[in-house]
């Protein structure tokens with residue numbers, strides 16, 4: 001079996017409302033590049049990549065020169081072919097490799113008649129638990145609905161998510177407003193949902209001293225973990241010495257070199273594995289095995305996903321024995337998906353692992369066309385800019401917080 005073609009299509013799919021974060025905003029939609037790898041046997045494997053609001057089509061077109069004629073089963077060779085670690089100093093293609101690995105695993109699973117999780121050791125669970133992903137949000141650009149800015153709105157939204165999807169763990173994506181305001185908000189969230197667990201993630205924008213102060217102020221809550229309070233292994237290590245909550249990261253341990261450093265001189269307790277950031281599902285399974293050996297916690301990170309990427313997260317979540325916490329997913333903020341059957345459904349806060357051969361998802365061509373057209377109309381958006389704060393440049397550690405009293409309705413193209 002050999003690869004004969006690689007196609008890429010950029011789509012943009014609306015979110016319920018723009019999602020604010022410490023470095024900018026998702027402007028009311030996700031931009032994702034859908035990758036199709038075709039073989040001489042007629043099988044087509046699916047991959048997906050983000051890219052900070054931009055299209056990644058061009059890089060996948062360039063990969064045809066490397067991969068046409070390549071056997072999709074030879075995944076380790078593909079890693080060195082397009083993402084050799086020293087050549088990557090010039091061309092970092094970790095995320096590109098990930099999307100192509102998803103597609104090749106999809107092909108292998110279809111060719112051998114087994115779901116991807118069976119290629120990775122076999123499933124340990126049929127459903128993967130997810131956490132609610134609570135964001136500060138601007139109102140929907142068309143209707144103004146769905147704003148989350150006040151603490152009251154946050155509690156209402158978290159309660160709605162719990163009753164609709166059954167979540168028992170709740171994440172607050174923070175680092176947007178002043179830490180004192182976000183501390184009040186996080187504590188209000190915990191008070192409104194007693195018996196559940198919580199996680200707080202300011203995307204690394206606190207100073208170490210702020211991180212320690214904040215961490216100590218939430219020690220009495222039922223925290224899953226305190227995620228990336230500060231950017232850098234040294235700041236995380238100093239915070240960890242002073243705060244009695246497990247620290248988690250999806251930013252400072254995202255490759256094996258960093259994982260080795262974290263084992264030798266531990267700064268983080270829980271490693272949030274991202275099938276894209278790590279370069280594929282298999283890299284995450286390997287990293288989970290290292291974490292199992294050294295008894296570090298593991299969970300599944302979300303860098304924004306449509307159904308193809310979600311399938312990779314489900315197959316990963318199905319096979320790692322040490323999945324210590326509910327996975328994260330932006331998925332419940334989406335209004336639609338590009339896969340057959342529409343959005344995957346949550347049951348009691350969990351999503352079923354696909355059982356069909358390969359990743360177990362197929363494209364709805366009509367939806368792909370619709371959202372590719374929408375991308376052509378709206379174009380890219382800068383993920384690291386906030387449409388409500390033109391000229392704002394967040395720094396590390398940050399002190400340029402947004403004003404929680406600012407109730408403007410930001411009407412971005414939608």
Ligand SMILES: [Mg+2]
Pocket residue numbers: 201203227228249250
């Ligand atoms: Mg994070």
